[in-house]
Each structure stands twice: as C-alpha cells, then as structure tokens.
Amino acid sequence: MIAVENLVSGYGRIRVLDGISLTVAPGECVGILGHNGMGKSTLLRTIVGLVPTWRGSVRIDGKPIDKLPPNRRAHAGIGFVPQGRQIFPGLSVRENLHFGALAKRRPPTHAEAEAIEEFPELERLLDRPGGALSGGEQQLLALARALAGTPRLLLLDEPTEGIQPSIVQAMIERIGDLRRKRGIAVLLVEQNLDFLRGLADRLLLIHRGRIVRELDRAAIADPSLEQEFIGAGPNTVAHH
Amino acid sequence: MDYAVVVALQIVSGVATLVIVSLGLAVVFGMMRVINLAHGEFLMLGGYTAILASGQGINRWLSILVLPPLVVGLIGAVVERVLIRRLYGRMVDTMLATWGLSLAFIGGVTMLFGNSVTGISAPFGSFGIGRFHVAGYDMFLVLASVVLSLIVWAVLKLTPAGLIARGTMQNAEMAAALGVSPERVYALTFAAGAALSGLAGGLIAPVSGVLPTMGTAYIAKAFITVITGGAAMLTGTLVASGLLGSVLTVFTFLTTPVFGEVALLVMAIVLLRLLPRGITGRFLRRAL
Numbered sequence: 001m002i003a004v005e006n007l008v009s010g011y012g013r014i015r016v017l018d019g020i021s022l023t024v025a026p027g028e029c030v031g032i033l034g035h036n037g038m039g040k041s042t043l044l045r046t047i048v049g050l051v052p053t054w055r056g057s058v059r060i061d062g063k064p065i066d067k068l069p070p071n072r073r074a075h076a077g078i079g080f081v082p083q084g085r086q087i088f089p090g091l092s093v094r095e096n097l098h099f100g101a102l103a104k105r106r107p108p109t110h111a112e113a114e115a116i117e118e119f120p121e122l123e124r125l126l127d128r129p130g131g132a133l134s135g136g137e138q139q140l141l142a143l144a145r146a147l148a149g150t151p152r153l154l155l156l157d158e159p160t161e162g163i164q165p166s167i168v169q170a171m172i173e174r175i176g177d178l179r180r181k182r183g184i185a186v187l188l189v190e191q192n193l194d195f196l197r198g199l200a201d202r203l204l205l206i207h208r209g210r211i212v213r214e215l216d217r218a219a220i221a222d223p224s225l226e227q228e229f230i231g232a233g234p235n236t237v238a239h240h
Numbered sequence: 241m242d243y244a245v246v247v248a249l250q251i252v253s254g255v256a257t258l259v260i261v262s263l264g265l266a267v268v269f270g271m272m273r274v275i276n277l278a279h280g281e282f283l284m285l286g287g288y289t290a291i292l293a294s295g296q297g298i299n300r301w302l303s304i305l306v307l308p309p310l311v312v313g314l315i316g317a318v319v320e321r322v323l324i325r326r327l328y329g330r331m332v333d334t335m336l337a338t339w340g341l342s343l344a345f346i347g348g349v350t351m352l353f354g355n356s357v358t359g360i361s362a363p364f365g366s367f368g369i370g371r372f373h374v375a376g377y378d379m380f381l382v383l384a385s386v387v388l389s390l391i392v393w394a395v396l397k398l399t400p401a402g403l404i405a406r407g408t409m410q411n412a413e414m415a416a417a418l419g420v421s422p423e424r425v426y427a428l429t430f431a432a433g434a435a436l437s438g439l440a441g442g443l444i445a446p447v448s449g450v451l452p453t454m455g456t457a458y459i460a461k462a463f464i465t466v467i468t469g470g471a472a473m474l475t476g477t478l479v480a481s482g483l484l485g486s487v488l489t490v491f492t493f494l495t496t497p498v499f500g501e502v503a504l505l506v507m508a509i510v511l512l513r514l515l516p517r518g519i520t521g522r523f524l525r526r527a528l
Contacts, residue, residue, distance in 0.1 A: 074416075090410050091410070099418065103418040
C-alpha cells in the first residue's frame, strides 16, 4: 500500500527525520511509538505533504507521491487525522463531514449517511458548530471527516490525546471495525500503549528521527514495554 | 410627512450603496484577509466597463449588470495569478504591491480615457412623493443590494463551492490534507470578490459618473465598513452598512456631505473603540 524509503525531512534547517523506511500493507495497522520530539508527527506530516521531503521517497502502490502537493496525495488515497484534530470550528458538524466528501468529489449526502451509520453519536450534533464539540466528539468527527473521503490509508496522529478512557476503548473497536469492513491500512502515532495494543499489528520505535526497533504482536503485549516506553510522560522529555 | 418619507428613502439608499461597494471587499479582506488597496480601482474599472459598453450601443442592463463583473472578475483572476498569489500572508508587501497596482490602474485609465467625469443616464427616471422627487434608480440600488446579499449568502451557505471556500479560509492546511487545492480556492475567491467590486462599479456608475480616481472615494468607506463589521463577513458588513450608512445620510442631510463622511468616520472610531473586534466580534458571532 505505502512504502516510505529513507525519508529525510525537517523544519527550516533543522533535520527531524533522519532516514525513515517503513511499509504498511493493505488492511494492516502499524503503530509508531517514541518520546516527544523524536519526529513522530513530522513523519506523518511529511507523508501527507505538509512538511516538504528533503530526500528519500514515499510511494503509494508503487507510484511516488513525495513531490505532489497535499491535495493530490489525498486523492492518491491518504486520509489524515492530525494532532489537535483541526476541525473547522466555524462549520457545523454536517458541513465538516460534507467538506471531507466534497474535497474528494464524492456526493456529500451519501458520505453523511455513512458517517452517521459508523458514528451514531454524531447524529444529534450535526447542526452544532465544530468548535463547540468536546475533545472526544471532535476526535470522532475528525475520523469521520477523513473517512468521508474514502481513503485507503489512514494516518492518525495521537488520536487518544486528551480523551476519556471510555472513548479510547470505543475508538479501538471503531477503528478495528473500519479495518475489517473497509480494508483500510492504518499508520498510527500514539503514546497510549493500551491503544496500540488494541490495534497495532506491528510497532515501530522511533528515536531521533530513525526507526530503532520493530516489535511484533507478541512483543507489544509484553508488560516490560511499559517501563521502557511509558517514560514518554512529561517527566522524561529531557531528550528534547 | 412627505419629507420624512423622502429622508427615510435616502437613508435606505445610502445604506444600500454602502452594502454594494463593500461586498467585494468583504470577500477579499473579510474572508481571505488580503488587504487589496487596488480594490477601489476594481470598482472604477467596473464603472468604465459599464460606460464604455453602453457607449458602444450595448443594452443598458447588460452594460451595468453583466459585463462589469465579468471583465473585472477576469482582471482579478490575472492580478491574483501574477501578484497576490506570491504574497499571501505577507501583509505589508501585499499593501505595497496593490497600492502600486492601484496607481497603475488610475494612470492607465487616465491616459486612455482622460481625467474627466463621464456618465450614463440612470434608468427609471424619478417618481414624486408629495412635493419631492425620488430617483427610481436609487430604489433599484436598494433592491440590488438585497438581491446581491442574498446571492452571496446562498453561494457561501448552500453551494459546495461556498462550503469549500469557507472551510479553506478557516484552515487551509487541513483543507489541503483533505484533498482541496487551496491555491485554486484562493484564486477563485479573489476573482469572485473582484467581480463583486466590478458589479458595484457598474451599479453606481449611473449615479456617480465615472472618473479614474473614483475608487479612492469608496475604498476607505468600504474598508471602514468591513472592519467595523468584524469576523462574520456578510452579517457584519450588512449591520455595519446599516449603522454607518444611516449616520452618513442623516448628517449629509443635516449639514453637508463632508460632515456626513466625518460623522461616518467618528461613528466607526467609536464603534471600534467599544467593540475592537468589530460588531460581529461581540454580537451574532455564529452568523456568516
């Protein structure tokens, strides 16, 4: 589905990604784990095209997309749920959903019906402005908005950030359903190990812009991982 | 009694004129946050288009309502492509470049058509209220301002293009990540704003006549109206036009047009002192 090879990028003159390679197969969910400031968000933003690629390549089904602007990458099949969710605050929930569909030239009412079926809790919020929603509701909306464009690869940037545990569990189930039903591939950046355990088939550990380790399902379930990586909390961001 | 009716009609047409000349700027500045100092010249070019077209014997309504927005919309598209596009997010550079553009337009039109007022006769003649006469065209302008506002509202609120434009203005990066080309949306929105200004020029040409420097007379009022209106570009522009247009007309009636404009400015300053983020920064925030 997607193949990233030796990707180097950053902001201004500061290099953040230092040669990242990874692949995600159709229907697969790959998790990315790492401390703050190690390049997780930059990786997703570079794949989406919001941060320019310095070197290396990003391919979808073998076709290079790393020179394309973000909108063309979206049309190549990438769906993005960014950190902070980036809901259009002045548009209603319905309009946010329609935007996701129209941006990919899909009929909006059809996409809206689908979204309501997959996320019934959005139905009573349809006429509310996106900016008036709670964090969890915005997260569901951001997910539904990305899905309204029928992506084949979904990039999720810390979807559980600032969300109650009850919704986290619901989101694990929801994203799992989507993978089964739509066969969507997922690349997931997350600090919440439980969330990763619930979804990821493989886990890549990122450190200073490089992938330093790969863990399979069995290794993800290992409780000792906790000690090693949940140090990613506010006390241990000394690596910044 | 008749006098009161005439004054009321004048107020309404003063408000309508302000709405008409401000709508294009509401799109370009209110929505896109581009400070286009050549906005007044878009209006002027619309006026000249109307005059020249009707001078060529083209149907008067076609000359006033159809050709100016088309011609100026095209000019706007070209200006966006060669100038504005390179300067998004650079406010001072944009102001400097569009100021230069404004001088170039004024100079060019003066060279081609001379520095004198040209006019076309206003349709409709006038009708009497008691001892007074009211220009029929003024009432047509009132109708035009209402219809134009409705069209702008409907395009933004009810069409896919309007939804894409509103979302892109709120978060261009996210819009791009979802599959929209922000460059295209900005270009089309700017051209639409230019077209509205061109139409405004065509509409007011029969009332004011056209002159190469006529844009300067309107651009300040348009900016003041849009800024006073605040974040909700359409509602803000309408409410601010209502307040400022009334003040302008009433003071023009009581004293002279000069004091009318002074009163408008004072009113705007007081409003912005009380409501620094504009009228819709405080009231009607959710409106369009």
